[in-house]
Amino acid sequence: MNLAIRDNFLKEFIISPTVISQSPDLIKRQQRIAAQGLSYLKAPTVRDEGWRFTDLAPIYDTDFTSPTRETVDHRVIKQFFLPEAKNRLVFINGVYSNEFSDISGSQLGIFVGNLDQYPDKVAKIVEMRFAAGDDCQNLFFPALNTKMVNDLALVVVDSNTKVEKPIHLLHISTGKRNFSNYRVLVALGKGSSASIFEDFVSVNADQNLTNAVVEIAVEESANLNHLKIQREDPSCFNIAYTNVQQERNSQYSYCSISTGSHVDRQDIVVSQIGMDAECRLDGLTFLSGNQTGGFHSKIIHDFGGGTSKQLHKTVVAGKARSDFNGQIHVRPEGHLSNASQSNQNLLLSNKGRINTKPQLEIFADDVKCSHGATVGQLNDEEIFYLQSRGIAFDDARKILIYGFAAEIISLIGIESVATLIREQVLQQTGNKHFL
Amino acid sequence: MSARGILSLIEIKGLNAKIDDKAILNDFELRVAPGEIHAIMGPNGSGKSTLAKVIAGHPAYPVSSGIINFQGVDLLSKSPEERARAGIFMGFQYPVEIPGVTNSSFLRLALNTARSSKGEEELDPIEFEDYLQDKLKMLDIDPDFLARSVNEGFSGGEKKRNEILQMAVLNPRLSILDETDSGLDIDALRLVAGGIKKLSNKDNGIILITHYQRLLNYIKPDFVHVMYKGSIIKTGGVDLALELEDRGYDWIVSD
Incomplete structure (x- = not known):
């Protein structure tokens, strides 16, 4: 790969100061910090440990532009609507669509919307939660996202509020060589519950890059079901970073299904920052042709009694490449943590490639941790x-x-x-x- | 060809199969006429299961020489699926689990594939449902079976009953049931044996491969064969099975 290209990658976006000045005040401070970080961060390549098997060269070889306001036929968009959902946020190339979003299902105790209009309590949550983790300054793509976004898809659920119907977060990638940054913030108050469905689709898209960051806070005894589908056009690129903070006794279930895009890279970090938190990470990746798929997860058992259960399956056909890295980290305080991880891979061709790496780092004695990885043919x-x-x-x-x-x-x-x-x-x- | 040959459902002549230069079938001969039930018994490693797989066309068991004539068709030139469509059914000792595919859609696919290969019209889901209900009733199988994934989470007995259900749906001309009685308790054995008995008729043939005589308490075979080192060394009636139960195989093998 041409390193000069890598170094120049998106330079105009990185150095451009105009983006932040147009942002809502609420997120400006964090954006400036991210911008500072970006002045020394380099775009990752296969020479970086976490990216050895997710080659981003096809991305660095593409000349992207800032997305222009695109129109998409409403009939096409409507076919993506989820019949079960009560609230829906639609973003097109990272930009909020008032026309297609439907937040009429908001009830007492729920806020679903963007930064155009929000109550004070939501402002407080955004100030506290937006780019709160170090990763949004220290990791290239999350930092870039932080600096570039000027809106958020927001889901805020008050304490003890049960949201019955799923909330649909639809992202549509469209046009040619657009580089879109898309940001989601989900906060569940104590004892609340909700279900979100993130859907990444494309319409008449050609070589678009979507850089998504999702930040999730699940407070004490809250319960979040998180489903994500990535089914973009095979010419597109999708990079996503998800950060989940789980408080005491909370439950978080993630199911991620990827079938689309030329390069698909997902990183998810789940931090259990209170005792007795439960999490489930399930995933399915379908790769064929020249697709590259990377799924890197990190579950941190910070306190005692936490559990995590992970099952990730990958099917590789053609010349596709898959890269799974499953990190489970149990800190010395993580007594009685119970973690299990399984990565199962099905290799259908001689030219496909599967890399799998369970990575258990355990610093407490009385824990139960298991892992298994299989690569097999039919x-x-x-x-x-x-x-x-x-x-x-x-x-x-x-x-x-x-x-x-x-x-x-x-x-x-x-x-x-x-x-x-x-x-x-x-x-x-x-x-x-x-x- | 002799008069008997024309009536044969299957005729196996001089069949040899090797795995890693070790002969598993050794000039094996067998003839089954319509309406007959044959039991093949024999000690472990005598080649019984290999025989079932060779007839069904398992690619890991290549035949080095010999003939299998099935209703006038040279079976050895056919793929496993072609053999199945022609009317061969193998009941597996260890049926495979297929998650995500319901028993009913699997059975319908199997039946319709066989039907369309014969130029018959495929059954739509409603017609198939009727067809299936009859089979379930005949075999006294709980309709809950149908909504479950093929063999997934089934007990040993349920898996074997599911094999018999597949046999009923596909209505084969020749069934080779490989240790269908193994791992079954008495109740399950009675159910499975009862099913096989109901499915036996004057037009089809059944080969029962078994270790134990107990299956034959429920199904009376017309012939009992003893297989040893890849060929049949003794043939008799039900009495032979009883004698084997009593005396083991040593007396035949050392003859």
């Missing part, structure tokens, strides 16, 4: 079983690939999304019989 006995029932070899393979993915699909809590993903996976594996 099982010949299983194929033969299906053939012996009259099913052709190719169809047998497709059925088994679907079966591999089905375990994660069954964890999707929103019925219409589960159906959507099931159909997409069936189509992707060519299983027309079950559609």
